[in-house]
Amino acid sequence: VILSDVIEEVRQSVSQDIDGAEILHSLLNAAWLQSLLKVYECLQRYLRDSPAPALDYSSGLSLEVHLPKQFNVVIILVCLFSIKALLSAHDTIALKDYEPVLPPMPEDLPDDEEATRIVCLVKNKQPLGATIKRNEITGEIFIARVIHGGLADRSGLLHAGDRIIEVNGFPVDGMEPEQVIQVQARSHGTIMFKVIPITERPVHNQTMLYVRAMTDYSPQQDPAIPCADAGMSFRRGDILEIVDQTDALWWQAKKLPSSTACAGLIPSTNLLKRKQREFWWSQPYQPHTCIQTCEWLSTDICSFSSAGFRRSMRLCRRRAHSTTQPSCNTRCPSSCYSALNSPYEEVVRYQRHSEDVHRLIVLLGPSGVGVNELRRRLVEMNPNIFQGPVPYTTRAPRGYEESGREYFFISREVFENMVYHNRFLEYGEHKGNMYGTSIESAKEVLNSGKICVIDIEPNALQAVRTHELRAFVIYVKPPTLERLRETRQDSYITTNYYVNRPFKDEDFQEMEEAARKIESNYWQFFDHVIINNELQDSCVELLTAVMRAQDEPQWVPASWIRPTSES
Numbered sequence: 001v002i003l004s005d006v007i008e009e010v011r012q013s014v015s016q017d018i019d020g021a022e023i024l025h026s027l028l029n030a031a032w033l034q035s036l037l038k039v040y041e042c043l044q045r046y047l048r049d050s051p052a053p054a055l056d057y058s059s060g061l062s063l064e065v066h067l068p069k070q071f072n073v074v075i076i077l078v079c080l081f082s083i084k085a086l087l088s089a090h091d092t093i094a095l096k097d098y099e100p101v102l103p104p105m106p107e108d109l110p111d112d113e114e115a116t117r118i119v120c121l122v123k124n125k126q127p128l129g130a131t132i133k134r135n136e137i138t139g140e141i142f143i144a145r146v147i148h149g150g151l152a153d154r155s156g157l158l159h160a161g162d163r164i165i166e167v168n169g170f171p172v173d174g175m176e177p178e179q180v181i182q183v184q185a186r187s188h189g190t191i192m193f194k195v196i197p198i199t200e201r202p203v204h205n206q207t208m209l210y211v212r213a214m215t216d217y218s219p220q221q222d223p224a225i226p227c228a229d230a231g232m233s234f235r236r237g238d239i240l241e242i243v244d245q246t247d248a249l250w251w252q253a254k255k256l257p258s259s260t261a262c263a264g265l266i267p268s269t270n271l272l273k274r275k276q277r278e279f280w281w282s283q284p285y286q287p288h289t290c291i292q293t294c295e296w297l298s299t300d301i302c303s304f305s306s307a308g309f310r311r312s313m314r315l316c317r318r319r320a321h322s323t324t325q326p327s328c329n330t331r332c333p334s335s336c337y338s339a340l341n342s343p344y345e346e347v348v349r350y351q352r353h354s355e356d357v358h359r360l361i362v363l364l365g366p367s368g369v370g371v372n373e374l375r376r377r378l379v380e381m382n383p384n385i386f387q388g389p390v391p392y393t394t395r396a397p398r399g400y401e402e403s404g405r406e407y408f409f410i411s412r413e414v415f416e417n418m419v420y421h422n423r424f425l426e427y428g429e430h431k432g433n434m435y436g437t438s439i440e441s442a443k444e445v446l447n448s449g450k451i452c453v454i455d456i457e458p459n460a461l462q463a464v465r466t467h468e469l470r471a472f473v474i475y476v477k478p479p480t481l482e483r484l485r486e487t488r489q490d491s492y493i494t495t496n497y498y499v500n501r502p503f504k505d506e507d508f509q510e511m512e513e514a515a516r517k518i519e520s521n522y523w524q525f526f527d528h529v530i531i532n533n534e535l536q537d538s539c540v541e542l543l544t545a546v547m548r549a550q551d552e553p554q555w556v557p558a559s560w561i562r563p564t565s566e567s
């Protein structure tokens with residue numbers, strides 16, 4: 001606990017996210033800690049040997065000290081005073097003459113009198129960091145929970161389950177919790193509680209847990225939260241540090257990077273799942289008040305995407321254009337549903353070792369935003385480092401095409417067999433021919449030591465977020481309509497009907513609408529967001545993000561590092 005508190009303090013003082021393991025390592029190696037441990041060991045040795053004083057009154061010895069006359073008087077005096085002080089300290093310890101002397105226990109104390117504790121806290125601008133509840137039968141007031149890192153918690157004197165008898169001298173038995181809070185709020189400077197401490201405090205056998213929120217939550221709009229002010233709101237994609245899971249329904253957490261020492265209440269996984277289910281069955285058509293359910297709860301995202309975020313099929317883009325909506329399917333692992341239905345995804349800090357294969361770089365965004373342009377520029381910048389996977393197709397090769405370079409040309413039967421065995425990350429049909437990107441193609445690029453860069457439809461996200469590909473997902477977001485109009489003046493769009501025609505205002509509006517849909521469904525899966533404003537800036541940002549993904553610690557699903565049977 002002390003070490004994690006130290007890490008937290010350091011994290012706050014440098015106000016950035018830091019790796020706990022690194023800090024812990026340097027902390028344990030610190031010279032001052034080693035010295036402290038040595039002191040501790042010495043003390044332990046003395047405790048074991050339990051040394052006894054040679055004399056009860058050693059100060060008397062100083063009277064017997066006779067120093068030679070030739071000694072300087074000042075030195076003699078200083079020596080004598082120091083020796084006297086030392087001997088007197090020795091005697092105090094030998095006689096166990098410690099301060100303060102406590103008054104004797106009153107003799108007429110009734111046998112059934114419970115031990116009470118007076119707790120005095122100095123109020124500052126922070127809230128107390130504790131919630132109270134009333135026993136409806138006895139009217140007694142108890143501390144319901146102590147918020148991690150809050151004033152009450154840091155005092156170490158108040159605990160969940162303690163019974164409050166008085167606040168600032170006012171007996172509180174029988175009061176409504178709101179009245180107790182008013183009494184407490186009236187006090188200035190210090191606040192005094194008289195409490196009967198809980199006899200058996202639950203043992204907190206807790207491991208630190210980090211999760212990625214898969215949904216939005218707002219305590220102010222949740223009527224079920226015990227105390228809305230103690231609640232913590234979060235958005236999908238936020239990384240949360242769960243600091244207390246003692247309560248089955250309400251956990252305590254901090255949002256990372258954390259700017260406050262005090263945690264907030266959030267619903268536990270089970271409670272949040274229950275809320276989502278209840279809400280979904282009772283009001284399927286209304287926007288939720290406290291939890292913004294993602295649309296993935298209602299739709300089967302592994303299934304066929306009919307909305308089509310892109311007009312051109314990514315796999316056969318630009319070369320041929322269909323007058324029909326291209327279909328797109330993704331591989332659907334059996335773990336897909338369970339992974340998605342959890343409101344929190346456990347994450348760990350992961351840093352790729354230099355000898356490991358690179359992480360797969362995945363780009364996605366609404367049609368026309370510039371995903372393909374950015375990917376193309378990245379590969380062109382350094383083809384020795386970046387490469388796209390070679391797709392498969394059932395169409396016949398053209399004169400200049402070579403199998404394994406532009407495409408792998410295979411029969412429809414072989415293609416269907418690959419689909420059957422879930423070997424595609426993404427596949428689709430276009431003008432009667434099948435196109436697909438296989439997992440093996442991506443792995444082949446990664447195994448060659450290069451960085452594989454692909455662009456996908458959002459519904460293929462689950463297929464790339466796996467232990468073996470460890471995808472780093474970059475969302476390419478359109479800028480404002482105004483900026484789109486300004487920056488795309490000389491750019492061309494390819495639609496189902498036209499190849500390379502100038503952008504129109506409807507294209508920008510459609511792009512914004514598609515972006516809104518992608519964001520409301522998939523925001524929690526994005527590791528990085530690039531607003532594609534000026535192309536040159538976006539390229540630089542992309543390159544930086546890609547290199548950081550490979551070389552710097554990132555939050556990844558814990559199942560990638562500790563694979564479960566499902567992943």
Ligand SMILES: Nc1ncnc2c1ncn2[C@@H]1O[C@H](COP(=O)(O)OP(=O)(O)OP(=O)(O)O)[C@@H](O)[C@H]1O
Binds near residue numbers: 374493536538
């Ligand atoms: N930041 C930008 N500024 C100006 N033009 C851009 C920018 N980004 C992309 N473009 C241009 O916009 C057009 C569409 O880009 P691109 O083909 O990459 O879109 P896309 O996201 O791949 O969409 P689709 O999948 O529908 O083809 C291209 O002509 C591209 O050069």
